[in-house]
Amino acid sequence: MPRSKRLSCGVQAQTNPETGINALLDVAMTTGFDFIVVPLAHPLRALRNPAAKGDAAFARADLDLYSGDWSSSVVGQISSTVQTQLDSADPAERIKAQEMFEQDTAWASHISLPAVVLPLTVAPVAADAKAPRSIANLARVLSNFLNSTLSMTVWVRVTATPMAGEPSSTEANAPVTTRAQDSWELWNTLRTLCGYNGRLAVALELPDNLPSPQSLARWKGEPVKGLFCLSSSFLTNNKGFPVLSKRHQLVVREFLEFGTQVVVDCGSNQFISPPDAKAAASAAAQASPSGKGKGKGKAAQFVDNTTTPTTIYENHLQYIGHLFDTLPALDEATRASSSFEDSLQAPLQPLMDNLESATYEVFERDPVKYAQYGRAVELALEDRVPESERATRETVIMVVGAGRGPLVQAALEAAERANCKVKVYAVEKNPNAVATLLVRKNEEWLDSVEIIESDMRAWNPPALADILVSELLGSFGDNELSPECLDGAQRLLKPDGVSIPSKYTSYLAPLSSQKLYIEVRNQYVHFSPPDERKAFETPYVVLLKNAAITNPPVPVFTFEHPNRAAKIDNSRYTSVTFTAPHNTTLHGFAGYFDTVLYKDVMLSIVPDTFSTGMFSWFPILFPFKQPVSVKADETIEIHVWRNCTREKVWYEWTCTSPISLPIHNPGGRSYYIGL
Numbered sequence: 001m002p003r004s005k006r007l008s009c010g011v012q013a014q015t016n017p018e019t020g021i022n023a024l025l026d027v028a029m030t031t032g033f034d035f036i037v038v039p040l041a042h043p044l045r046a047l048r049n050p051a052a053k054g055d056a057a058f059a060r061a062d063l064d065l066y067s068g069d070w071s072s073s074v075v076g077q078i079s080s081t082v083q084t085q086l087d088s089a090d091p092a093e094r095i096k097a098q099e100m101f102e103q104d105t106a107w108a109s110h111i112s113l114p115a116v117v118l119p120l121t122v123a124p125v126a127a128d129a130k131a132p133r134s135i136a137n138l139a140r141v142l143s144n145f146l147n148s149t150l151s152m153t154v155w156v157r158v159t160a161t162p163m164a165g166e167p168s169s170t171e172a173n174a175p176v177t178t179r180a181q182d183s184w185e186l187w188n189t190l191r192t193l194c195g196y197n198g199r200l201a202v203a204l205e206l207p208d209n210l211p212s213p214q215s216l217a218r219w220k221g222e223p224v225k226g227l228f229c230l231s232s233s234f235l236t237n238n239k240g241f242p243v244l245s246k247r248h249q250l251v252v253r254e255f256l257e258f259g260t261q262v263v264v265d266c267g268s269n270q271f272i273s274p275p276d277a278k279a280a281a282s283a284a285a286q287a288s289p290s291g292k293g294k295g296k297g298k299a300a301q302f303v304d305n306t307t308t309p310t311t312i313y314e315n316h317l318q319y320i321g322h323l324f325d326t327l328p329a330l331d332e333a334t335r336a337s338s339s340f341e342d343s344l345q346a347p348l349q350p351l352m353d354n355l356e357s358a359t360y361e362v363f364e365r366d367p368v369k370y371a372q373y374g375r376a377v378e379l380a381l382e383d384r385v386p387e388s389e390r391a392t393r394e395t396v397i398m399v400v401g402a403g404r405g406p407l408v409q410a411a412l413e414a415a416e417r418a419n420c421k422v423k424v425y426a427v428e429k430n431p432n433a434v435a436t437l438l439v440r441k442n443e444e445w446l447d448s449v450e451i452i453e454s455d456m457r458a459w460n461p462p463a464l465a466d467i468l469v470s471e472l473l474g475s476f477g478d479n480e481l482s483p484e485c486l487d488g489a490q491r492l493l494k495p496d497g498v499s500i501p502s503k504y505t506s507y508l509a510p511l512s513s514q515k516l517y518i519e520v521r522n523q524y525v526h527f528s529p530p531d532e533r534k535a536f537e538t539p540y541v542v543l544l545k546n547a548a549i550t551n552p553p554v555p556v557f558t559f560e561h562p563n564r565a566a567k568i569d570n571s572r573y574t575s576v577t578f579t580a581p582h583n584t585t586l587h588g589f590a591g592y593f594d595t596v597l598y599k600d601v602m603l604s605i606v607p608d609t610f611s612t613g614m615f616s617w618f619p620i621l622f623p624f625k626q627p628v629s630v631k632a633d634e635t636i637e638i639h640v641w642r643n644c645t646r647e648k649v650w651y652e653w654t655c656t657s658p659i660s661l662p663i664h665n666p667g668g669r670s671y672y673i674g675l
């Protein structure tokens, strides 16, 4: 099945000062690239004096390209000297760097570029340095820019380096007086100083020598918009084509799955376009009917003064295209849910609210959930009724919270498979869903099913049930009040009756995600009146994509049914600890659940035991009000409470190590589930 997201690939190349940017863009577009990355400053005018009048000529003339090309096909690169000089000890150098930065960004805004690249070099620091190099002034100047523009994204270009404690590839040769800096740390500092601005993103450069998979995994929670592949990282295969090492391939594929744009960085090679580059480009376009560089078998053209360029790095582009095309096919579940990736949803409240038709329809498309329920009912019937009595003895099944009837249907089919005579009661409190149930009874189920419009906690049944089937589970297991509803409904069950599900457990894991932190912060507008505190004291259902889970999830709360305790107490409290595998910044924790329907028939959204193909539930996010910096090997301690009164259930949560945060949602002041 084809992927829905398309590949977007750019090229970073030098322009010929004589023929200019339009020739480069023509050749890049003819090759099939989507955009080019070029310095904002004109190559011949880069040595400039921004303070001097008339120096605006530093830039490329905006007349070189149509405005549509500037705004869709060009990413500008800010002068790389700026970032180091902005924090120079020399005030004159600092001021000049600020002027250059402002000149670059003002010009980029003038020509409406969609993004600019800000190189952030990771220079080695003195081995005895207490802190990495300062970037405070860079962050201040950058913040001022980000707060003054509404549309442009800044891609902070950093090389992927080993994390603290891991040897760097250059360390062997480096003088002992210096140590390598960690680019993730530098980025983490920069985005923190810039107040987590949503238009600040990462352009990650893959060095020829890749750091460990663990070092690279940290970028999973960061907004990596661009992945820069150096032309020097490409090897030549035995057919003469450029290919990447296995490890590079793996990393590029992972980022392609994220929808990251790839940029082939041609380094400092000069690509000299001929004076009639347009003619050459259109000739190339004719040779390649799609005009998208599909010509086969040509070696990448290194263009120099003596060669007529028609394409640049065509085979490199084809190779990236090949990596994209051979990504694993998306299964039905992934395709169905891809539009929900990293998008926050309020958890359902099926008890307090009446679900809509479209919500039921989404549930009913799940190919796994109902099959597992059917299997569980079938096994329970076989266990309860001796084979000789199955055709004659009527077994009572109650589906409580029947919705539009998929579990009723699954139970009937299970009974048929088990050759068992059953009477099914479908209990539902949503009158709109009951209307559908009645139609299905009249047209499909007839006398085998009775429809009861009632709250399951209030209905008085004509007979007790052998099997009580329900699906009242949320992403955190108990968060849609399955415990309270089933405790109220277990009167309907025979003393030896079976509840499906019989047990469910919630899990949590620490999470790092700039994207989700910013999304939560932006939620304040959805509260009336707008309220940032509420935004951070609300859990959200979210299909996690641009998020890094730092440690495997651990169990939190378990509920079992029926619950025959003399006094039922569904309040819970637990604290869980993790050891940070590396330096990171936490933005909350992810919640999951698994459930035992019957014996070994399970459903799970816990990553390690996930029920493949199921898409009824996404994880839940419990955000932290403020990012929490954690050092490798430090203890992360998270506390969660489930609180109950007669009217409502709510969670409170906090973190007490490595720092303490205020308790989130005390008394359920921002978020609760109504009973």
Ligand SMILES: C[S@@+](CC[C@H](N)C(=O)[O-])C[C@H]1O[C@@H](n2cnc3c(N)ncnc32)[C@H](O)[C@@H]1O
Residues within 6 Å of the ligand: 350, 351, 354, 355, 360, 363, 364, 400, 401, 402, 403, 404, 405, 406, 407, 427, 428, 429, 430, 433, 454, 455, 456, 457, 470, 471, 472, 473, 485
């Ligand atoms: C998550 S939906 C599941 C619906 C259906 N069983 C399915 O799998 O598609 C939960 C259903 O339980 C119903 N429900 C929740 N609490 C209930 C209660 N106390 N009594 C009766 N129905 C309830 C809701 O209206 C909703 O239709």
